[in-house]
Amino acid sequence: MSVGRVLVSCQLDFRGREPAREILEGADLEVVLRPGTRGSADESTRERLEGMDAIIAGGEHLNADTVVEGSPLKIIARNGVGYDAVDVPFCTGRGIVLTTTPGTLQDAVADHTMALLLAAVRHIAAGDRAVKAGEYDVPYGEDLGSMTLGLVGCGQIGSEVVRRALAFKMRVLVADPNLSADRVAELGAVAVTLDELVAQADAVTLHLPLTEATANLVDADLIGRMKAGSVLVNTARGGVVDEPALIEALKSGHLAAAGLDVQANEPAQGVSLDLVRLENVVAMPHCGSKTISARERMSIMAAESIVDLFQGRAPRGTINTDVLEKLGLK
Secondary structure, X not given: OOOEEEEEOOOOOEOOEOHHHHHHHHOOEEEEEOOOOOOOOHHXXXXXXXXXXXXXXXXXXXXXXXOOOOOOOXXXXXXXXXXXXXXXXXXXXXXXXXXXXXXXXXXXXXXXXXXXXXXXXXXXXXXXXHHHOOOOOOOOOOOHHHOEEEEEOOOHHXXXXXXXXXXXXXXXXXXXXXXXXXXXXXXXXXXXXXXXXXXXXXXXXXXXXXXXXXXXXXXXXXXXXXXXXXXXXXXXXXXXXXXXXXXXXXXXXXXXXXXXXXXXOOOOOOHHHHHHOOOOEEEOOOOOOOXXXXXXXXXXXXXXXXXXXXXXXXXXXXXXXXXXXXXXXX
């Protein structure tokens, strides 16, 4: 008899391997695979969560509307590093542990950031459309080595972006109040203020979580202070950017282009859809971590977090550590 039921709302099978399932079932946990989708309706999430003791979660909302009173849910193991869809105070109040999977996806997202930057600067999407339409030209691009890149936020993902940008011979600036100038220098970049960054950077990439403090951080004022003709790349969260302001800047030509893996509304709708339909926007469906290697590592860490909790150990990557203290776990 299993010691608990685990809802898995994301993929577990990678090239015929299911290491996360093996970890869970090896700990006598029952795996219930009920895939969800980004932006799943709350009603669907409530139904899938019924009777579950744990969840390896994708992008569904997890809050008082989806985790009903009396639910046996003990842990939410987010399959990723963002958790803006999870009501952390609610979970803490209910004694539900929330974990993420740091250290599993930085290479994938950093690669994706550089891909979007190159696509925007070298007109990859426009060139593809032109060739398929029987045309054979694109506007001039630029060498990355002649450009200055500015990173807003520089955690694990940002640090990998710095390493890749330096390999492209870019000058790199970093604005991150949580990182010392010495640490930035160790990475090979220069620590600056946000104002200094947007004034100097030919391309700006975003690497910070969506919080009350960062919501619409990239607003009309900040965009207006970016260099004319510069590029914005966002692989963080769509809500960090004021999308109407970005649309105006892209239409006016103040910004040359944008590479967006994320939108404020996902799947893109309303203003977000207006944004991604612009010709000078390269858009992707929030898939920065969608490589086989990264997703396999993510699923393994999420599974290990659940097993740790059920076996009386403090899971790695716990966000609301107050719950662990109340459970007497270290």
